[in-house]
Amino acid sequence: MKITMAHGSGGRTSAELMESVFGKHFKNPILDKMEDAAVLELHGKAAFSTDSFVVTPLVFKGGDIGKLCVCGTVNDLLMMGAEPKYLTCGFIMEEGLDIDLLDQIVRSMAAQAREAGVLIAAGDTKVVEGSGGLYINTTGIGLIPEGRDVSAANCRAGDKILLSGNLGDHHACILSARMEIDNEIHSDCGCLKDITEALFGAGIEVRTMRDVTRGGLGTILNEIADTSRCRIELSEESIPVSDEVRGFADILGLDPLYMGNEGKMVAVVPAAQAEKALELMRGTEHGKDAAIIGEIKEGNGTFLTTRLGASRVLDVLYGEGLPRIC
Amino acid sequence: MKITMAHGSGGRTSAELMESVFGKHFKNPILDKMEDAAVLELHGKAAFSTDSFVVTPLVFKGGDIGKLCVCGTVNDLLMMGAEPKYLTCGFIMEEGLDIDLLDQIVRSMAAQAREAGVLIAAGDTKVVEGSGGLYINTTGIGLIPEGRDVSAANCRAGDKILLSGNLGDHHACILSARMEIDNEIHSDCGCLKDITEALFGAGIEVRTMRDVTRGGLGTILNEIADTSRCRIELSEESIPVSDEVRGFADILGLDPLYMGNEGKMVAVVPAAQAEKALELMRGTEHGKDAAIIGEIKEGNGTFLTTRLGASRVLDVLYGEGLPRIC
Known part of the structure; x- marks a missing residue:
């Protein structure tokens, strides 16, 4: 029918x-x-x-x-x-x-x-x-609930940035399906409630949260930096990407920092609570590969310290991205 | 661009x-x-x-x-x-x-x-x-607002049914555009706030309201009769249709009772308030052609008394209707 x-x-x-x-x-x-x-x-x-x-x-x-x-x-x-x-x-x-x-x-x-x-x-x-x-x-x-004030405008210098897990899974999964490439990459499509409940349940004073979807981590962090009027500094080596997605991205010339996800988030928390927040995230199903990936500084813009120690500007996504990813 | x-x-x-x-x-x-x-x-x-x-x-x-x-x-x-x-x-x-x-x-x-x-x-x-x-x-x-209880389940035997104006304008307008027929039929696309404010402002105890869109008056009244477990009786000659739309519908074999509208509503009100409600509707921009078109009885089903005095069942719309009318 x-x-x-x-x-x-x-x-x-x-x-x-x-x-x-x-x-x-x-x-x-x-x-x-x-x-x-x-x-x-x-x-x-x-x-x-x-x-x-x-x-x-x-x-x-x-x-x-x-x-x-x-x-x-x-x-x-x-x-x-x-x-x-x-x-x-x-x-x-x-x-x-x-x-x-x-x-x-x-x-x-x-x-x-x-x-x-x-x-x-x-x-x-x-x-x-x-x-x-x-x-x-x-x-x-x-x-x-009363007392919660989470906003892209709330980041302060010194805060730490957590990412809930590996980048690029959804993007690589959808692209593999369209290109009829046979691999075992699964979309990360999932509900982040276990993570938010763990953080709020333990009293973490979350400043900002954002799910990392279309446009990728690079675009989302630029939006946060703009809205909070701060500078974001990331460490490339701390950003989790699975071996399979990294291999897939390398072959196709894709940058996991701009690949779409459907079950990943960033959370910005006060530095003193960052290790606890990381532990809480890692204790959840959707946050088991979480990492602290950077911090908030005075200034503006988003910057990435590469594996080789150089610092480069991380801009928002230009151009097309993958059509119809979500 | x-x-x-x-x-x-x-x-x-x-x-x-x-x-x-x-x-x-x-x-x-x-x-x-x-x-x-x-x-x-x-x-x-x-x-x-x-x-x-x-x-x-x-x-x-x-x-x-x-x-x-x-x-x-x-x-x-x-x-x-x-x-x-x-x-x-x-x-x-x-x-x-x-x-x-x-x-x-x-x-x-x-x-x-x-x-x-x-x-x-x-x-x-x-x-x-x-x-x-x-x-x-x-x-x-x-x-x-507190005290309002409007629901398709609230009709009671004796209540009167008001229609806010002429049927079929939107349907005839869209169809004319698609068939490239040159006429002056305009869509009734509009916001019914003036009518609802007039009714509530004057304290009319509105039982049920529904806008008459896709599926037409026949379908909407059947839904109301089903939900309120009552019988609806309409008088065909009381149902307002403009001459231009009636002419258009006759030529194409369309029934205004199943034509879609985008700025029309029915209101069911207690019999004692029906004349006042009608006057209020007629005093608004979107209700100036309003009419009392029927009443609620004990029983079930929706029935139409034709111009010739016969009573026939008015069923819901079967089949396609006009695609992409809204």
Whole structure:
């Protein structure tokens, strides 16, 4: 069975798809009301974030667009110090999309949402012409517990920068799939909640967190340096990259510092808490390869001390990057 | 200038587009922080709704996808009795999209958001292969003032059903554009806030509201009858349709009861307040052609009394409807 334009009519065929695929996996008391909007009780400081996902292929080693779209938005909320609560999802399906594949992706979303502790509160589906593709938007709300103040603007000279693990896995995985290169590189697609819970649970005064996605570490650190009006200094040899991804990147002339990730984050913490934060990260599933990769200085710009001891400017990503990586 | 895959990289080219188009029109203190998520203060009962827009053509008589995507999500929030507060927007741009056209659409969104009193709190952009198309997801949060309880489940026998104006304008407008038929039919694309404010402001005890979009009045009323477990009886001669749209629909064999709208709503109110509610609606810009079109009875199903006095079942829309109408 394939998606047809009739599934986008808003009439009976839409309703049948809603029930047989989306309703089946997402079933919950809020969504079951089938109103124009979900009604929630919210009190306090809330984080609100949106992301559209256009990754291709739809299914890859270590995940699929369904897992990715839940993790992506949940991670954005977590990076603000929030506890993710509710997600909406908007599906734009191309005619010809296999309904069994859609079912698999929706099931994957539902499983990841349960794991992350978020409720799918509202949704929407549209159908467009095409050849079986799928785009998903997820928008999320999380609540920020009192006392947390995490922002890209909060870094101070002396703070240390932690990276939660190896760079480039998602990028290398997606590119391998597209180039039909047979290797064992899996996407790092995952939810960073174990790490944020470990850090906040132990009282680490996290200044800044950001997930390292499209644009790579180089771009994200430049954004942080700009927003906090500080200088960032990194040590190249401290930045973790797996042997397999390093080999893959070397052959293709890619720089892991600009490769996309979907389950990695940086956290900036006060120097005195850096070793403890590292230990906490390493104690989690998603942070087991964490490392302290640099520190915050007075000034501006992002700089990398290479393995040979030279210092070079680390700029944001220029040009294309890998299209449709997330 | 056209959108290229580099605009989706997450690097410098993305950032430049962000500043020159989105930042320019959407500028506000929350968005300017450029964090992974917006931080909001929310207290109370909130409505949360999402919609993706895939309408083609992107610009049509009476609006464009930018106006449509703000009105669509704002209307969904209004229909729950909420006061719309914040929107996120996710843009999926096809390669080749004209940047001047994008600018025009983003400006239109910003203008409509200001008019509706909502803040664009967060956004995301992606680029995919294609031929200059554009999809936009908008997700909104509104706050529901205490004492309001609007739900598709609240209808009671005896209640009256009001329709805010003529059916079929948006559908006829989009179809005319695609068929290159030269006429003066304009989309009804609009924000229904003037109507909801008038009703609540005067203390009307609104049971149920729903905007009449994709699937048409027939489908929406069936959903209400199902959710409220009641029977709906409509009078065909009371349902407003403009002469021009009726003529257009007759020629093409379309039924205005299943044609899509983008600025129309039904409201179900207690019988004793129906005349007052009608007068209030007619006093607004978007409700000037409002009519009482039927009533709620015990039982189930949706029925139409035709001009000839016969009663027929009004079912939900079967089959395709008009693709990509919203």
